[in-house]
Amino acid sequence: MESGRLRPFVYVAVSAALFGISAPVSKLLVSDISPVALAGLLYAGAFLGLALLRLVSRKRAEEAPLRKRDLPYLFGSILSGGVIAPILLMTGIASVTGVASSLLLNLEGVATALIAWLAFGEVVGRRTWAALVMMTAAGVLLTFEVGGGASAEGAGLIVLAMVFWGLDNNLARKIAGTGAQRIAMIKGLIAGSTSLSLAFLLGILPPLGADVLAALVLGALSYGVSLVLFIMALGSLGSARTGAFFALGPFIGAAISIPLLGEAPGLSMVPAGALMALGTYLLLSERHSHVHWHPPETHEHVHEHDPHHRHDHLPGTPERHSHTHGHEGVSHEHEHWPDEEHRHRH
Secondary structure (H helix, E strand, O other): OOOHHHHHHHHHHHHHHHHHHHHHHHHHHOOOOHHHHHHHHHHHHHHHHHHHHHHHOOOHHHHHHHHHHHHHHHHHHHHHHHHHHHHHHHHHHHEHHHHHHHHHHHHHHHHHHHHHHHOOOOOOHHHHHHHHHHHHHHHHHHHHHHHHEEEEHHHHHHHEEEEHHHHHHHHHHHOHHOOHHHHHHHHHHHHHHHHHHHHHHOOOOOOOOOHHHHHHHHHHHHHHHHHHHHHHHHHHHOHHHHHHOOHHHHHHHHHHHHHHOOOOOOOOOHHHHHHHHHHHHHHHHOOOOOEEEEEEEEEEEOOOOOOOOOOOOOOOOOOOOOEEEEOOOOOEEEEEOOOOOOOOOO
């Protein structure tokens, strides 16, 4: 596989791994920090971590300007994925085992794909659907095995959180080309401030201590760096494929829960792992090609010089950059995903 084609899969794999550790670690933290406050600390940590990275980084991320038409998608993403979903998740985790809560996160990929297909008209191929089924089946296998480890109410809250994160992923995809790091920082700042303010008004804001610092560090990694990489993958792979591949994260979280929380693994780990591996293979090997038409267009987004961006620059221009550029109308055929340049119906 070419390095350019492989790169977005690397982004989403690392993003999934970082997010996967959040469920078992949050399970430990939520025993001492209220769900609302913990959700706020995680996103506050995301903002602080990315702000520090931006401050010390010599190489600034290239970003396209956010325009007025982008704001509904941005604030919808913040409300659904930055405020509502994490509060629901932290509340549900309190009454669900680490393995079960980790694996229920698989449903985020299913929700993302369904919303992408039903509400945003994204094309979802047979291999992607098959991968979603396999990864969800793996999660169901492992969740059933832990038996009484999940209350119906807790599991229901986690499932509802996945629906809101699925909506968040599709809204974020609409503005993915404007700069992943800035989007993640804005989301972290507003979502963290909102949840922490709510915790303060409810009188459940925890005092500064080791647990709070641990939550901030976890947020910087699992909600900050992870979110930046996820948004970068969204711009290249589309919502359905990114969400499906993100299902690796829950499997990693379940594996970490075993030694961290002392939860015993079961026999279903073997078939579940095989289903995850096969689903991953289907996503990586998916091919989509047909004759398609690009109408003339002038727009701005973060891009590299791929076959759709052949134009000259001054020496020293970074590989990923943003500027207003035009495309001539062209009809051609090549392998593609539903990225910024290929959002068409079939």
